[in-house]
Amino acid sequence: MRYLITSALPYINGIKHLGNLVGSMLPADVYARFLRQEGEDVLYICATDEHGTPAEIAALEAELDVAEFCTRQYQKQKDIYEQFGLSFDYFGRTSAPENHELTQHFYQQLAEHGFIEEREISQIYSLDDERFLPDRYVTGTCPHCGYEKARGDQCENCTKVLSPTDLIDPKSTISGSTNLEVRSSKHLFLLLDKLSDEVRTWVDAQTHWPKLTTAIANKWLDEGLQSRGITRDLSWGVSVPAEGFEGKVFYVWFDAPIGYVSATKAWGESTGNDWESWWKGEDIHYTQFMAKDNLPFHTIMWPATILGSREPWKMADYIKGFNWLNYYGGKFSTSSKRGVFLDQALDIAPADYWRYMLMASAPESSDSAFTWEQFQNRVNKELADNLGNFVNRILKFTKSKFGLEVPEGGTPGEAEAELETTCKDLVEKLRGHLRQQEFRRATETLNALWTAGNQYIDVRAPWSLFKTNKDEAAVVIRTCINLIRLYAIASAPFIPHAAETLYDALQLTDDERNSTMAAATDLTILAAGRPFAVPAPLFQKLDDDRVAELKAQYGGD
RNA sequence: GGCUCAGUAGCUCAGUGGUAGAGCAGGGGACUCAUAAGCCCUUGGUCACGUGUUCAAAUCACGUCUGAGCCA
Numbered sequence: 279m280r281y282l283i284t285s286a287l288p289y290i291n292g293i294k295h296l297g298n299l300v301g302s303m304l305p306a307d308v309y310a311r312f313l314r315q316e317g318e319d320v321l322y323i324c325a326t327d328e329h330g331t332p333a334e335i336a337a338l339e340a341e342l343d344v345a346e347f348c349t350r351q352y353q354k355q356k357d358i359y360e361q362f363g364l365s366f367d368y369f370g371r372t373s374a375p376e377n378h379e380l381t382q383h384f385y386q387q388l389a390e391h392g393f394i395e396e397r398e399i400s401q402i403y404s405l406d407d408e409r410f411l412p413d414r415y416v417t418g419t420c421p422h423c424g425y426e427k428a429r430g431d432q433c434e435n436c437t438k439v440l441s442p443t444d445l446i447d448p449k450s451t452i453s454g455s456t457n458l459e460v461r462s463s464k465h466l467f468l469l470l471d472k473l474s475d476e477v478r479t480w481v482d483a484q485t486h487w488p489k490l491t492t493a494i495a496n497k498w499l500d501e502g503l504q505s506r507g508i509t510r511d512l513s514w515g516v517s518v519p520a521e522g523f524e525g526k527v528f529y530v531w532f533d534a535p536i537g538y539v540s541a542t543k544a545w546g547e548s549t550g551n552d553w554e555s556w557w558k559g560e561d562i563h564y565t566q567f568m569a570k571d572n573l574p575f576h577t578i579m580w581p582a583t584i585l586g587s588r589e590p591w592k593m594a595d596y597i598k599g600f601n602w603l604n605y606y607g608g609k610f611s612t613s614s615k616r617g618v619f620l621d622q623a624l625d626i627a628p629a630d631y632w633r634y635m636l637m638a639s640a641p642e643s644s645d646s647a648f649t650w651e652q653f654q655n656r657v658n659k660e661l662a663d664n665l666g667n668f669v670n671r672i673l674k675f676t677k678s679k680f681g682l683e684v685p686e687g688g689t690p691g692e693a694e695a696e697l698e699t700t701c702k703d704l705v706e707k708l709r710g711h712l713r714q715q716e717f718r719r720a721t722e723t724l725n726a727l728w729t730a731g732n733q734y735i736d737v738r739a740p741w742s743l744f745k746t747n748k749d750e751a752a753v754v755i756r757t758c759i760n761l762i763r764l765y766a767i768a769s770a771p772f773i774p775h776a777a778e779t780l781y782d783a784l785q786l787t788d789d790e791r792n793s794t795m796a797a798a799t800d801l802t803i804l805a806a807g808r809p810f811a812v813p814a815p816l817f818q819k820l821d822d823d824r825v826a827e828l829k830a831q832y833g834g835d
Numbered sequence: 836g837g838c839u840c841a842g843u844a845g846c847u848c849a850g851u852g853g854u855a856g857a858g859c860a861g862g863g864g865a866c867u868c869a870u871a872a873g874c875c876c877u878u879g880g881u882c883a884c885g886u887g888u889u890c891a892a893a894u895c896a897c898g899u900c901u902g903a904g905c906c907a
Contacts, residue, residue: 497839642839645903652847655859662871671869722857736874741867815870
């Protein structure tokens with residue numbers, strides 16, 4: 279079995295926030311790292327989603343050509359994800375040639391099998407902007423309540439749904455121009471209604487999906503699928519290979535999921551691997567990660583595209599959907615700049631702190647809250663006190679009493695056997711949770727594993743044994759140093775940078791680093807006489823003053 | 836307006852028919868190797884409210900209230 283993993287494609291228009299990270303890329307990365315460690319064949323693919331009006335608008339604001347804008351933003355996002363330790367096998371772009379080619383291919387397949395229809399639709403055209411405007415890019419006075427900044431899709435004041443032609447004194451959000459007119463043009467529609475039964479059959483067969491995923495899929499199916507436009511009058515995007523559609527492109531929702539396939543193709547071409555077998559092989563288990571707003575696209579629209587293509591592309595075996603991570607009661611929001619963005623996060627604390635904290639409070643079963651106090655609490659109590667301090671107390675004690683080598687003498691006894699049993703049980707639990715992608719439970723189990731070491735050392739009290747029975751103390755220390763290796767390996771999917779620091783401190787060989795966590799529960803592998811170093815404390819605590827400062831700076835209350 | 840989800844300990848959240856749970860916070864204790872960390876013990880709940888189904892309800896049904904979100 280090979281494991282294909284994708285996380286929802288981050289949109290190109292700006293740096294993402296913690297809410298984006300926790301719901302897609304981070305859990306996918308933890309899962310990918312875990313499976314690789316288990317010796318599985320893994321391919322983890324992601325890409326930036328680059329087409330659509332918001333990208334064009336953002337480029338205008340930045341006074342850049344849209345292609346240039348996207349290239350810069352792509353590089354920025356890619357750098358940040360690397361700093362967060364996201365281990366993509368390939369991080370592509372939907373603007374890449376492979377995606378143009380495959381999008382046109384999917385379209386042609388759909389057209390050939392009768393799932394595409396041409397229709398005439400009316401849209402607002404801005405003469406000064408020289409472009410069609412999506413409904414929400416037109417503002418004006420609401421005919422119902424008189425609110426002057428009502429959007430063309432809905433009035434935010436009275437919540438009535440509008441169409442842009444309802445607005446009094448409509449103008450372009452982009453330029454403020456009032457020089458608007460209604461123009462009709464031809465567009466292509468994907469006949470989702472004709473694919474509805476096939477999609478439902480597929481959804482019904484997915485008995486192991488999380489409740490949230492199934493609920494959203496069924497809701498869409500029960501309401502009845504409508505055909506959806508897949509083209510737009512824009513220049514930035516994948517051109518439409520059909521007569522009379524010159525100058526039009528595919529709508530972003532159509533070409534974005536194809537980015538999973540096309541980025542895999544780009545990976546294959548750049549590494550000389552057989553990319554197609556990952557999408558058409560029989561031995562593939564495919565998992566998708568995303569936040570709940572993306573579930574309709576991945577449970578309905580994208581599967582319909584694949585089914586309608588009449589080609590054997592791999593469909594998701596498991597779709598892990600996440601709820602929202604809220605920031606003090608409201609949503610994180612890119613457009614209203616609310617919450618903590620990834621570049622800011624890295625200025626505040628190292629990546630591992632965020633990785634751990636976010637996975638420990640991942641919004642798996644319902645929306646969950648981010649607060650600075652909770653961040654402080656998890657970092658201080660769990661990372662610094664439970665794990666970091668354990669490493670520090672062992673290595674410092676060993677250095678001062680025995681020197682910088684694993685001490686010799688004595689033989690493991692009953693307490694060591696008991697500890698090993700506890701570790702084996704907890705590691706099996708942890709592996710189970712990770713296999714099931716239960717990330718909060720996984721971090722709880724990881725904490726229990728760290729606690730087991732603190733319990734062991736407190737019961738054995740090598741600081742007392744050292745005075746009466748040096749050999750016994752040496753046994754405890756050897757066991758604890760092996761425990762540190764187990765901790766590094768078991769924690770590595772969550773906190774890879776800290777794990778690396780521990781590998782280096784223990785001066786592990788490549789083989790000793792690349793062990794499975796199950797094999798690392800043997801607490802006698804690192805034998806007497808091995809050298810080690812004492813690293814600086816693994817995690818720095820956040821004090822109350824710092825938290826108050828962050829709350830003030832980021833508006834948490 | 837329709838729909839979905841949520842309401843469980845001071846806080847954050849687990850828990851889908853069988854004696855209410857975890858972490859943190861609070862209280863007490865023994866220890867001292869360590870980033871005053873760790874370990875042991877412990878206080879704390881009318882499971883939003885009401886009615887019903889059941890031998891048995893946090894859990895199922897209906898209704899109400901509150902909050903969040905989605906859709907038209």
